[in-house]
Amino acid sequence: MTVRLFALAIMAFGLLPLAAQADDFAFARRLYLDKAQCSYCHGWAADGAGEPQSNGGAASLRQSHLNRDQLIEVIMCGRPATPMPHFDEQAYTDKRCYGMSEADLGGQTPALPPGATLQRREVEAIADYLLAKVIGRGPISREECEEMFGAGARSCATYPLK
C-alpha cells in the first residue's frame, strides 16, 4: 500500500512539470480574451478578424514584425490616430509614451480601453504569449482553436486539424 502510494506520488510529481508547461499561457490567454478583450478587435486567433462591430482594421498579429519591447510599447501606449487603445492607465498623462502627452496629440491621442487597463507584468505576459503561440504561426488550425476554447469545441470543427 505504502509502495503504491509512493509510486503514485512519484508519478504525480513526474507529471507536474508537464502540466505546468501546458498551462504556461493560460494566464495570458485569459487576459487576451477576457480582461483586456484584445480578441474583440484582433480576433481570438489575433488574425485581425475581430467582432464585426469593432472599429475594424485591427492588425493581424500573426504576421507582426514587432519584437518583445515593441509589442509591450504598443499595448501600453496604443497607436496614435488609430482605434488601438492604451492599456497603461497613465499613458499620455506625461511623456512616457513616444515622448508625447495628451496635450501634444490632442484628438490623435489613443483612447483608454473600454474594458480594463493592464499592469506591466500582464502586458509582458501577453507579449510573451504572442511571440510563443501566435506570431508566425501560419494558418489557424483546430489544434490552436482548441487550445483557446477547449477540446471538442464545436466552433473549432471548421478548421483543418493541424
Added chain:
Amino acid sequence: MKTKFTAALALAGALLAGASPAGAADVTFERLTNPEPHNWLMVHHDYSAQRFSKLDAINKANVKGLKLKFAVAIGGSSPNEALEATPLVEDGFMYVIDGWGTVYKIDVRSGTHGRILWKMDPGQERYGRHRGVALWGNLVISTTGKDGRIIATDKETGKIVWDKNLRDQPEVELNSAPLALKDDLIVGASGGDQGVRNWIASLDPKTGNVKWKTFSVPAPGEPGSETWKDKNNAWQTGGGAFYVTGSYDPQTNLTYWGSGNPAPGYDASHRPGDNLFTSSAIAFNVANGKMEWYFQYTPNDNRDYDETGTHILIDTKVNGEDRKIVTHPGRNGFNYTFDRVNGQFLKAGQYVGKVTWTKGIDPKTGKPVDYDPTKDFQLYAEPANVNADKTTRRVCPDQSGGNNFWPSSYSPKTQMLYIPSVEGCSDITPDHSAHVKGKFAGGTYVNPDRLTSGIVVVDPTTGTQKSRKDLPYPNSAGVLATAGGIVVTALLDGTIVALDDETLEQLWTVNVGTGFNAPPMTYAVDGKQYIAIASGLWRNAKGKLTRSPELRTHSQATMIWVFGL
C-alpha cells in the same frame, strides 16, 4: 371543481396575474395577436412592433414617485458581460436571455423580489449578443449567437425540447429574437459584416425543422443578382444581416424585416452595383418565404448604414386617406414611410440633427437625391478627404446611426413616433485589402467627437419632426411609450428618464451607475404596473463613450432593474 375553474377564468379575465406555474396558459397565436395589456409576450411587445403599452397605472401625474422595487443579477460567470435583450413577461413570470445564450425564468409575482426559477444553459462557446427570446405554446425559443443553434425550452421545466443547428457558414450569428407566429418561427441570421450571406428562415415551432429559407443576397441568375457587378463572387459574402426582429401583419401574412449593409461595409470597390437586397425594407410572405416587395434605402452603401432596425406597422390616415403603413427610422438619419400592402413609398424626413452623406431624399422616389442609377459606385454628397491622409472621410450620422437596434416606439395615443436618435459623426477610412476571410470590414472608423442623443418626435404620416429633447449621452437602449402618457428611455451612462409624451418635459430620472443597451419594457401583476430594463454595456456601446472622458472609469453590471410606484 367547475366553480373553481370558473372563478379562475373570471380572475384571468380581470387580470391574469397570479397564475400558478402548473396552470400557466399556452401562448397561442390569438394571444400573440391581441396581447393582454399586463403582459409583454414578444420582443417588440406586439406584431406591429410599436412597443406601446396600454398600461396607465404609471402615468404623467404619478411617475415622479417611481422607485426601484427590486433587481436581479444576470450572468456573472465571466468578465465583460452585457445585456441587450428585452425581457418578456407572461402572467408574473419573466423570461430573459444573457450573452451566453442562457435563458432565465424569473418569478416576479411578489413585486418585492425576483426569484430565478430555472436557467437553461445551451453551452454556447463564445460570448455574444442576444436581443430576446420568443414564447410559443409552452415553449421559450432562444438563439445561441455564433453557435448558430435555435433552441426550444419547456416553459415550466427549463428542459430543452428541441435544439436545431442552422450554422451554414462559419461566421453566421443568430442574435435577434425569433418571431413566433401561428405555425412559424421566423429567424433572422446576422454576422454579415464578417462576410456572411445572410438569410431569414421559417421553422416549424413543434420540431424546429426548417420550412423555408430566403437569402438577402441573390445567387447569380436570381432576381437582383444583376446589382452585384463584380467578378469576385461578392454575393457569397455579401452581408445583408437581420439582427433585429421584424414585424408582422396577420391580415396579409406578411412579415417586414430590414436588412443589413453590404459587406465589406466600408469598401464598395469590392462590390460595384446597388447590392440588392441589402440596406432594404423587405416584405416576406410567411407562407413561402418569397419577397412580396422591397425598397432599398441606401444603394451601394459604404458607411455601414444598414436598415435592420424596426419596421413599425400603423393603420392611419395619410393625406386624408386610410392607409396601412410601415414606418422605419433609418440608420442613415431619415424616417421613411411606405404603404405596407404594396410597398409604395410615401414620405421621408430627416430626424437626426446632422446629415452630411446626402443632400436629401427625393420626395417622389424615396431615393437619395444624389443617387445615380447609371453608376456602379454611389458617391452621394459626402465631403471627401477631411483628414490629412486623404482617404478618411467624415460622415454624419455616425456609422452606427441615427437609429439602429435600439427601437423606437409609436404611441397610438399621440399618433407620434418617438425615435431614440444618436447624434454625431464618424471618420471612416476604407481599406481595399480588408475583404478576405477573417478580415471583412473593408476599413475602419473612429468617432472624432463626443456622441450625444435625442428623443425625436416624428409624425410618420408626413415625415416631419414635431419636437425633440436633447440628452447628454448616446442611446443604445430604445424607447417605451405607454397609455399613461409617458415615454421612457435610457442612456449609455446609466441614466433612465421618463418624459411627458406631449411636452417632452422630464418627469422622472435615476442613474444606476451601469450603462444601458437594452430596451425598457413594462408589465403588470395584480394591477400593479412595473417598468423593467436590463443593464450592462456591450463592448461596442462602451466604445461610443470614448469621447466622454468623464466616464473613462465607468464600470458595468448585468442586472434586471424593476421600477414601480
